Amino acid sequence: MIALVGLMALTVVVYLPLWDAGFVWEDVPPTAGAWHLMTLTPRALTAASMVWQAAQSVRVLHLTNLGIHLLNGLLMFALLTGVAAGWRFFLTGLWWLHPLQTESVSYLAARADLFLVTAVLLLLLATRFPKGLRELGMLVCLWLAFLAKETGAVAVGLVALWLYWRESRLPWRVLAVGALAALLLSAHFLSHLGSWTATAPPLGRFIGVQIAAIWRVFALLIVPVGLTPAHQWASMPPWLTVVAVLGAVIVLMGAFAVRQRVPSIAFALAWIVIALAPRVLVPVPHPLTEHQFALPMLGLWLMPTIGR
Amino acid sequence: MRPLGIFLLLLCACLTSARAQVWRTNETLWTAAADISIPPQVHWHLALAAFQRGDRTTARKELRFARAQLGTLDQHDPLVTLIWLWTDIIGM
Numbered sequence: 001m002i003a004l005v006g007l008m009a010l011t012v013v014v015y016l017p018l019w020d021a022g023f024v025w026e027d028v029p030p031t032a033g034a035w036h037l038m039t040l041t042p043r044a045l046t047a048a049s050m051v052w053q054a055a056q057s058v059r060v061l062h063l064t065n066l067g068i069h070l071l072n073g074l075l076m077f078a079l080l081t082g083v084a085a086g087w088r089f090f091l092t093g094l095w096w097l098h099p100l101q102t103e104s105v106s107y108l109a110a111r112a113d114l115f116l117v118t119a120v121l122l123l124l125l126a127t128r129f130p131k132g133l134r135e136l137g138m139l140v141c142l143w144l145a146f147l148a149k150e151t152g153a154v155a156v157g158l159v160a161l162w163l164y165w166r167e168s169r170l171p172w173r174v175l176a177v178g179a180l181a182a183l184l185l186s187a188h189f190l191s192h193l194g195s196w197t198a199t200a201p202p203l204g205r206f207i208g209v210q211i212a213a214i215w216r217v218f219a220l221l222i223v224p225v226g227l228t229p230a231h232q233w234a235s236m237p238p239w240l241t242v243v244a245v246l247g248a249v250i251v252l253m254g255a256f257a258v259r260q261r262v263p264s265i266a267f268a269l270a271w272i273v274i275a276l277a278p279r280v281l282v283p284v285p286h287p288l289t290e291h292q293f294a295l296p297m298l299g300l301w302l303m304p305t306i307g308r
Numbered sequence: 309m310r311p312l313g314i315f316l317l318l319l320c321a322c323l324t325s326a327r328a329q330v331w332r333t334n335e336t337l338w339t340a341a342a343d344i345s346i347p348p349q350v351h352w353h354l355a356l357a358a359f360q361r362g363d364r365t366t367a368r369k370e371l372r373f374a375r376a377q378l379g380t381l382d383q384h385d386p387l388v389t390l391i392w393l394w395t396d397i398i399g400m
Contacts, residue, residue: 007317014321017328090313097320102327224323232375237389 011096045147075121099224110291115148153182200283208241213288233287264303271299
């Protein structure tokens with residue numbers, strides 16, 4: 001417990017510069033109309049939390065982001081029950097302190113990604129509740145995920161993957177309700193994209209760039225040098241997108257081939273594919289950013305729980 | 309936790325702290341307005357010259373300017389690949 005408190009304290013110290021941070025780039029003061037409008041969209045929970053804090057200072061907004069990040073680490077720690085104590089503390093600490101998380105925590109516009117991670121972690125914990133309470137808990141958490149971000153619909157696929165890999169059985173009724181809600185949510189969101197997608201590149205080019213961007217962010221996870229909120233993916237050379245797509249196909253085929261022998265790797269890759277599917281398949285003008293990798297990278301952190 | 313784990317966490321803490329500091333100062337990249345009267349090729353050569361004489365600050369600034377104007381170049385121009393690789397893979 002002392003180690004956990006120590007890691008939390010270290011995380012707070014690391015993020016102390018946020019004390020004086022202001023609004024940057026897409027961060028708009030929550031009193032602005034944009035956030036109010038967003039309370040009507042699938043991002044309602046995130047928008048409502050921003051509007052609710054409108055009367056507070058920017059410092060409160062940043063501290064709330066940090067608080068959600070710390071909460072996510074604690075939920076992760078709870079989820080890693082059964083994993084060797086050393087690994088459990090290390091993975092929780094790494095989640096709190098990894099440089100790739102800086103954008104999710106520091107960037108107020110990324111609060112939706114933090115909330116989505118919270119909802120998914122709660123969802124996975126709810127699968128351990130006693131029968132009866134488990135179904136209710138899962139439905140509530142799925143609803144939270146839908147309200148956190150437009151891409152919250154992926155939570156249905158992620159929890160199905162988690163249960164399939166850990167228990168080899170699925171609560172069909174809960175998943176059917178969740179999938180139906182996710183479909184409605186996705187249809188609502190896609191119908192409101194409208195002219196926004198008009199400035200996006202052609203679908204083939206978009207998918208290639210996104211997959212190459214995923215490789216790059218994955219590399220940043222291992223060697224976090226070159227972090228920036230403004231990656232210039234759009235100017236990526238065409239040959240690199242082809243190499244990236246081929247590489248992804250080879251890696252996924254390899255993971256499928258060894259899924260019995262090394263299930264944790266197959267699980268993590270399947271998790272990343274599901275979590276990033278909307279980002280790869282729905283062409284929007286803004287390519288992948290580092291904070292959008294928060295939910296996909298959760299799959300890597302859950303690897304030690306697979307096969308136990 | 310083993311010493312290697314503690315070392316990795318402390319390394320991450322240092323890197324994240326530095327990153328959070330950059331966010332506090334509004335990431336100069338965001339506010340670096342490129343001089344659009346100068347084409348990206350010129351910025352690229354100015355960056356190379358600065359790099360060769362060891363002036364990394366100027367080299368970074370010119371690279372940012374070059375990168376900010378990548379859209380003005382033919383996307384098949386090898387310079388696009390060079391600037392992209394330098395700024396995104398090698399880092400600034």
